[in-house]
Amino acid sequence: MxxxxxxxxxxxxxxxxxxxxxxxxxxxxxxxxxxxxxxxxxxxxxxxxxxxxxxxxxxxxxxxxxxxxxxxxxxxxxxxxxxxxxxxxxxxxxxxxxxxxxxxxxxxxxxxxxxxxxxxxxxxxxxxxxxxxxxxxxxxxxxxxxxxxxxxxxxxxxxxxxxxxxxxxxxxxxxxxxxxxxVVFDETYRFELGKAKRFGTGTDIGFISTGFMTERCLDAVQALRAHGINASVLHVGTIKPFDAAGIAEFAQSVDKVVTAENHILIGGLTSLVTDALYRSGTLKPMLSIGIPDRFIECGSLPYLQTKYGLTAERVGQQVLAWLDAAAPVAAT
Structure with missing residues (x-):
């Protein structure tokens, strides 16, 4: 096979x-x-x-x-x-x-x-x-x-x-x-319309993802542990009806939020998460991973997914670069 x-x-x-x-x-x-x-x-x-x-x-x-x-x-x-x-x-x-x-x-x-x-x-x-x-x-x-x-x-x-x-x-x-x-989930997983599902207990980073990006984020969580970063993933299988309350609760339990979607960063998961956090009064540093606002060229899938940051390796790299950029500079 x-x-x-x-x-x-x-x-x-x-x-x-x-x-x-x-x-x-x-x-x-x-x-x-x-x-x-x-x-x-x-x-x-x-x-x-x-x-x-x-x-x-x-x-x-x-x-x-x-x-x-x-x-x-x-x-x-x-x-x-x-x-x-x-x-x-x-x-x-x-x-x-x-x-x-x-x-x-x-x-x-x-x-x-x-x-x-x-x-x-x-x-x-x-x-x-x-x-x-x-x-x-x-x-x-x-x-x-x-x-x-x-x-x-x-x-x-x-x-x-x-x-x-x-x-x-x-x-x-x-x-x-x-x-x-x-096959990413085990046989105990149950899809529930309008309900996001949490994987892991890490609180340094909270990934909020949908579609195949949840697979990538779960893999990135494992890689980030080697850098001393503990993360968890909230899988949002339903875009509408949207689990705004679940997103807000999850974001409040972590230090920083990363959204990840196989979609342009306009009108999809990132927009929904931003709206849910605003309406709940939740303010968290947030990194958004997704497809830019442009038509994408032809090419091999490994090339395209790597170029636009949709592989597990690139997700981890983007998170590390973001954290490094946000780290306070020591006084000299």
Whole structure:
């Protein structure tokens, strides 16, 4: 079995020091359809690259490929939902949010349609450049009223979200982890909508992260111990509804805060954390790690993720540089 996680079309990133699972989304979707029998999965000609073929093979009468037309994907899904089905959609995040934004807002969220959009290639998980990198999707989706927005970390959480999504009222947007997805959490982990989860007790640094950046932050915590820095991680799997109270409580328990997201630093996790801390009257030194406000070039994933600071090693380096810059200068 390959030890590389599949990202874009044929793109592979080596998984080190962790087990992995293939196609956890399909596992969750099949599990919930086995229980309910009312799940349909639709894709916009990306079944192979969004890992829905296992579901198609198990439930061929519940599978639809609408072709390369995201607007049609969303409107057909909305129609099926009003006919009593729970519609799971898959495509790439850049296509779902940019091409079908109005359809998700009006045909789905405005009409309280039971549509669950699972969007692949979030942030810098593809090297295909600005046309394929969904780097602003969380900001766009959380701005839609009545929209639920989820950014899972690993295979465990991805499968659980896919299984639970049918029970979430209304329209859901979830970033899709596909291919060979690392297993970061253990089997005791339980995804809870709107609830952030803390890992560790360190108080020197408190990482607040979402999506695959939680994996990076957990690894950075281990590396920082060698420098005498004790840190903990708060994983924010749900962007909307947002656990503002949990974020404030966590920030109050640590000396400094670091936000980390696979998304531009506008309108995503960092913006939500800043707002939550302001509203709670919590003032902490804060470092923000994420994608800059620009379209990202094409390139290999190791190169891009390293350049833009999204690897575990670069997270640790940025924290150390920040702490060094903030350290008081001894009087001479």
């Amino acid at each position: 390959s030890d590389r996680r599949t990202l874009g079309m044929g793109e592979l990133e080596k998984i080190e020091n962790r087990p992995f699972e293939k196609a956890p989304f399909a596992r969750g979707a099949m599990a919930v359809n086995k229980k309910r029998g009312d799940i349909v999965v639709l894709t916009a000609d990306l079944g192979k690259y969004t890992d829905v073929y296992p579901f198609r093979d198990a439930y061929p009468e519940h599978y639809y490929n609408v072709g390369m037309a995201e607007q049609a994907l969303v409107t057909v899904a909305a129609g099926l939902s009003h006919a009593g089905m729970v519609a799971y959609c898959t495509t790439y995040g850049a296509f779902a949010t940019r091409r079908a934004y109005d359809f998700l807002a009006i045909a789905c969220a405005h009409g309280n349609a039971n549509v669950k959009m699972f969007a692949g290639n979030p942030g810098l998980t593809t090297g295909y450049g600005g046309t394929h990198q969904a780097i602003e999707d969380l900001a766009l989706m959380r701005a839609i009223p009545d929209m639920t927005v989820i950014d899972p970390c690993d295979a465990i959480e991805m499968a659980q979200v896919a299984e639970q999504a049918a029970e979430i009222e209304g329209t859901v947007y979830c970033r899709l982890l596909r291919g060979n997805v690392p």
